[in-house]
Amino acid sequence: MLLRATLALAALCLWAAPALAQTAGGTQIQNRASATYSDGTSSYSVVSNTVTVTVANVSGLAITPDVGSVPNVVAGQSNVDFTFTVTNTGNYATQVRFLASGASVQLSGPATVQKAVIDVNNNGIDAGDTDILANASDVLSSSIAHNATLTVIVRVNVNAGASAGSTINVKLGDAATGGPTFDNQTANNSANEVRTSVPSGTTAPVNGESEARGDASTTVDNDAQLRLNLNAPAGPVALGSNITYTWSLDNTGARSASSQTLTNAPAGSNTGVFVIVPVPARTTFVSVTPPAGVTVLYSTSPLSSNPVTAATWTTTAPSPLSNTVRVAFNVGASLASGASATNMQFVVSVNTGINATNPIYEIGDAFGKNTVAASLTDQSGDLVVNKGDGNADFNEPRSGVDPLSATQGFQLPTTLTQAGNVLIGPSGAPAAVGPTDNNDDYTNKSVAPAAIAGLSHLDTLGAAASVDFTNTVQNTGNADDTFTLTAPTVPAGFTVAISTNGGTSFTTVSGGGSTTLAVAFGSSANIIVRVTAPAGSAVLQSGGFSTAIRATSGISNTQKNDTLDNLYTGFLKLVKSFTVINGTTFGAATDPVPGADIEYTVTYSNVSTGGGGAGCVNLVASSIVISEDGTAVPNNWAATTTQITSPAPSDSNGGTITDGTTNGAVTAATTWLKDAAGTLNPGVSKAFVFRRRIN
Structure with a gap:
């Protein structure tokens, strides 16, 4: 009976443990009953035996x-x-x-x-x-x-x-x-x-x-989250003009961003949340306009120096301003959650004389700390927060050119105004000027000697003959350019082809054709122009056959330049004439009778054009030797005439005239005269004169 009572009490306590104050385990609960009664006369009392219940231990x-x-x-x-x-x-x-x-x-x-x-x-x-x-x-x-x-x-x-x-x-x-x-x-x-x-x-x-x-x-x-924004003009911007960049910095996180310290900056300005921007390559720093409450620092330290721990900063702008390498905006000791620092303006001037093919790129870095004192940095150019490499230089990918980086922002481009221009001229002399201007500079070349061997100015070519001219194209614009090459003037019946690969292949441009040539900014490239004269072309034509080669800018098609490639079918023309001087008593004064003199004149002319300035390629006839051999077929005058020594043979060019057989002085017995006439410039004519007396 006692055991049953104990277990029942334990179960009751276990059930009630969470809700009731519990009696401590081991507590003894004693109970003894008492009673009173009467026999009608007397009153009696009685007690029962005492029972004891010990409270069980219940865990909880x-x-x-x-x-x-x-x-x-x-x-x-x-x-x-x-x-x-x-x-x-x-x-x-x-x-x-x-x-x-x-x-x-x-x-x-x-x-x-x-x-x-x-x-x-x-x-x-x-x-x-x-x-x-x-x-x-x-x-x-x-x-x-x-x-x-x-x-x-x-x-x-x-x-x-x-x-x-x-x-x-x-x-x-x-x-x-x-x-x-x-x-x-x-x-x-x-x-x-x-x-x-x-x-x-x-x-x-x-x-x-x-x-x-x-x-x-x-x-x-989200801890503090910095997002640096850059408003960079799309362009195009002319060389020598200004670019204004506008920066803003947002904290999109749930906690404030706290200050970073620039190691080598003046006390009082060295601690804060910073926006640090480098001066773009190929530009010069002009000015900075901070909004109210934002202070500015300047650095001339190289971009290779860490902007936080190594670069040296001052609150005074460098002199000259062109020495500025980086600018820092101190936006304050902290940047609250949801707050922004806006309208930080930074102006640079685009350098002149640079390649306008490539845009000007800019990027900036923001620096601060979060609530656990970890350094924060973000780079401009994308919308991702706290993403940057913290070096405030230009080793980041370029927007629109390079792939996205997992740890960097994007450099944003501002395109430059491109101005195409071109010069084409003789090999190595694209800026050559002709008799008038740089559109009639020229290269004079003759067909191979074999093509005209034994021919006079009264003959024509027996077969087609080609001449290769080398011309130089110079990109004088401010950007990489691709030039269109044409031949607006071609002699009738001629064929003109151009090679842009050193002669490996040619493109026919006569008849309205064209080819292209890419030339980098500030560079030059050679082309080979092959001019082919057809059979039947006149030999020793004065002025030759002129082909105009034109280069036109792909950037600005109004910018073009011509050069002339002049093909000559030989360029030293010999014209023989004679005059009879009859001093005898027989016949008229010009009758060729025995005893009369025949005065032979050999007019030799350089039929090529000249008059161009430096760089034009002229055909100068040099080492001229005129031979008059009276025994060489078809000549027969050696047997029928005698050399007159007075007046002596003469050359208006000052040539030296000798006996072709003895190389000595001309005598009455001379049957072969040689005139070492020297050199003859373009467009010049001279004469070799000698007399023979009819036997």
């Missing part, structure tokens, strides 16, 4: 919070504490068991557990606490009175790469039933439990050991 355990929370965190934050209260809800003093190797602590989300302890002295984590994370075996707490508590602190570090919106959850214990509190559950030796453990010498609880579970979560916020 609660862990709070349940579905609790701690303040939001940011990526990279350390020492985030999750605090749990463990309460002995049983009716006797017991210990709490934490499993070996921190198994009683469960973490999910982008974080790691740094420490887990029983806070023995309730003053936070310190050296006196009991470690339940690195414990090689189970840890038992000290004995806890019923309704007493102990504190457990789980400290975590948030991963640096934790994404905003991520949840970090810590569970202490793993009771799976009894929700929503998951307290006072029968322990089942599960893998991550926290449970009671009856102390040595203490009667075991009638309901076995109890376990519980608590959990708390936090959410990862």
Whole structure:
């Protein structure tokens, strides 16, 4: 009967444990009844025997919070504490068991557990606490009175790469039933439990050991997020003119951005949230206009120097301004969440004499720190926050040209006004000027000697003959250009072809054809022009056959230049004439009678054109030797005439006339005269004159 009463009381206590104040285990409950009665005369009293009930031990355990929370965190934050209260809800003093190797602590989300302890002295984590994370075996707490508590602190570090919106959850214990509190559950030796453990010498609880579970979560916020924006004009912008860049800096994160320190900047200006912009290549710094509250610093340190730790900064603009390499805007000690610093203007001048093919590129870097004192940087050119390499130079990809970088922004382009221009002229002399201007400069060349051997000015070519001319095309515009090559003037019946690859292949341009030639800014390139004269072309034609070769800019098709390639079918013309001088008494004064003299005149002319300036290619006849051999077929005058020595043979060009046989002086016996006439420039005619007397 006593055993049944004891068990019934234990069951009642177990059921009521969460809600009622519990009688301590081992408490003896005694009960003795008394009664009075009468026999009609006397009154009597009586007592019963005393019965004793001893209260059984009943275990119970609660862990709070349940579905609790701690303040939001940011990526990279350390020492985030999750605090749990463990309460002995049983009716006797017991210990709490934490499993070996921190198994009683469960973490999910982008974080790691740094420490887990029983806070023995309730003053936070310190050296006196009991470690339940690195414990090689189970840890038992000290004995806890019923309704007493102990504190457990789980400290975590948030991963640096934790994404905003991520949840970090810590569970202490793993009771799976009894929700929503998951307290006072029968322990089942599960893998991550926290449970009671009856102390040595203490009667075991009638309901076995109890376990519980608590959990708390936090959410990862966006920390400070810097986004640097650049308004760069699209262009085109003329060389020598200004480009105005406008910068703004936004903090799109949930926390304020704090200050960064420039190592080598003046005190008072060296700390803040900075926008640092380099002066673009091929430009010169002009001015900067900061908005109210923003201060400006200048650096002449090379772009290779780290802008934060190595570059030297001043608050005074360099002299001259052209020495400026970087400019820094200090937007203030912090930049609040959702705030922006706007309208920071930066003006540069585009240098003259540069290649306008390539745009001017600009990019900037923002610098600050977040709430965990980690450095922040962002580069302009894209919309991604906190993305940059922090070097404030130009090693980043170019927008529209290079692929996206995972760690950098984009350089933004401003195109330049391109002006095409061109010169074409003789080989190596594209700027040559002809008799009039640089559209009639020329190259004079003759067909091969074999093509005209034995022919006079009265003859024509027996077969087609070609001459290759080398012309030089110079890009005098301000950008890379592709020039169209044509032949607007071609002699009738002639064929003109152009090679732009050194003679490997030719494109016919006579008859309206064309070809193209790409020439880089400031460069020149040679072409080969092959002019073919058809059979039947006149030999030794005065002025030759002129072909105009034209180069036209692809950038500005109104810009063009011509050069003349003049083909000659020989260029030294000999014209023989005679005059009879009859001093005899026979016949008229000009009758060729025996004893009369025949005066032969050989007029030799350079039929090529001249008059051009430096660079034009002339045909100068040199080492001229005129031969008059009276014995060479078809000549027969040696046998029928005698040389007159007075007047002596003469040459208006000052040539030396000798006896062709003896190389000595001309005598009456001379039958072969040689005139070493020397040199004859274009367009010049001279005469060789000698007399013979008819035998």
